[in-house]
Amino acid sequence: xxxxxxxxxxxxxxxxxxxxxxxxxxxxxxxxxxxxxxxxxxxxxxxxxxxxxxxxxxxxxxxxxxxxxxxxxxxxxxxxxxxxxxxxxxxxxxxxxxxxxxxxxxxxxxxxxxxxxxxxxxxxxxxxxxxxxxxxxxxxxxxxxxxxxxxxxxxxxxxxxxxxxxxxxxxxxxxxxxxxxxxxxxxxxxxxxxxxxxxxxxxxxxxxxxxxxxxxxxxxxxxxxxxxxxxxxxxxxxxxxxxxxxxxxxxxxxxxxxxxxxxxxxxxxxxxxxxxxxxxxxxxxxxxxxxxxxxxxxxxxxxxxxxxxxxxxxxxxxxxxxxxxxxxxxxxxxxxxxxxxxx
Ligand code: NAD
Ligand code: DAU
Numbered sequence: 617x618x619x620x621x622x623x624x625x626x627x628x629x630x631x632x633x634x635x636x637x638x639x640x641x642x643x644x645x646x647x648x649x650x651x652x653x654x655x656x657x658x659x660x661x662x663x664x665x666x667x668x669x670x671x672x673x674x675x676x677x678x679x680x681x682x683x684x685x686x687x688x689x690x691x692x693x694x695x696x697x698x699x700x701x702x703x704x705x706x707x708x709x710x711x712x713x714x715x716x717x718x719x720x721x722x723x724x725x726x727x728x729x730x731x732x733x734x735x736x737x738x739x740x741x742x743x744x745x746x747x748x749x750x751x752x753x754x755x756x757x758x759x760x761x762x763x764x765x766x767x768x769x770x771x772x773x774x775x776x777x778x779x780x781x782x783x784x785x786x787x788x789x790x791x792x793x794x795x796x797x798x799x800x801x802x803x804x805x806x807x808x809x810x811x812x813x814x815x816x817x818x819x820x821x822x823x824x825x826x827x828x829x830x831x832x833x834x835x836x837x838x839x840x841x842x843x844x845x846x847x848x849x850x851x852x853x854x855x856x857x858x859x860x861x862x863x864x865x866x867x868x869x870x871x872x873x874x875x876x877x878x879x880x881x882x883x884x885x886x887x888x889x890x891x892x893x894x895x896x897x898x899x900x901x902x903x904x905x906x907x908x909x910x911x912x913x914x915x916x917x918x919x920x921x922x923x924x925x926x927x928x929x930x931x932x933x934x935x936x937x938x939x940x941x942x943x944x945x946x947x948x949x950x951x952x953x954x955x956x957x958x959x
Pocket of ligand 2: 700701702703739740741742792793794795803804805806808820821822823825827828829864888895
């Protein structure tokens, strides 16, 4: 089976590509614009693989996509490409609109002309918004997104489901919880805290740090996508959760313990506007229909992630140079006194 993935040079997409290539019956075409978050170093181990091909293309251009689809003759598409960071979506919503909505629309249009047998739209539990404990969102839970990022993801989910109903495009939507693991861009909580701690820089905690997220090891997410590709039903939504809810402060305490750094590095900073307090979701449907469940326990996965960042200082140095520096300098200037340790 030939799978065209979008956004395969990012954190989750690159994990999926590395994992999928272990299966001799899968061939991968990776279409990625290489934005600040796309990094071909994430795919160095498979760059010359005979069943792998990379194409640099921006989903925001429909003609380029059409050419790729005409030529690639893909059997399946897995759509990872997105502007994926909530904070960036708040500072600068335009690229979020362009990629998450227009890019998804273009992809759907390309597939309307060049039919595929399977399509997975990779989405997020953030579309359900913040949930009071002990609520858990199932796939029928109302959509209540809070940020430009999650609103655009919710819009793209609906667009995909609309193409299933109207054009019979064989599409599925997956909604995963917070991923962590190697190769994650250090703008997200876990890699930011690990890399700052390793460098003895401040760990910026938004507000009281008691916001709750459900943590999913990235390989568990990618295994779920492979199961859904095989066994999922067209037109369905599948939640993918890690079954491990923790307040941010507890995650940070574990990172401090694994890195051997003092809690004096923690700095409380101004809260994120519209910050969702708690995400929680049920993956019962996925488990029932495909037999999937997460394999990695959080402490083992977090320790492995800390070890990976400790062992890959060149990767960290590379992604934390250039654009990363100017992003923090520009967008955090009002809080630069609080966050001066980052840049
Ligand atoms: P990421 O930011 O690490 O990677 C995104 C990739 O998409 C990059 O390689 C980037 O170059 C590419 N890209 C961005 N805009 C593009 C465009 N216009 N055309 C082509 N390529 C483009 O993201 P991630 O964390 O790997 O997330 C992947 C997907 O999973 C996203 O759709 C995200 O919404 C979803 N998701 C992420 C998480 C998480 O915790 N990271 C959880 C649930 C769902
Ligand atoms: O829930 C799935 C979502 O998880 C994905 O759809 C998104 O792509 C992904 O970025 C992630 O969104 P979050 O906003 O939950 O992740 P982030 O790592 O940015 O933040 C996690 C929590 O940590 C959140 O409560 C905000 C807090 N935080 C984050 C950063 C970067 C801090 O306290 N300090 C920080 O510096």
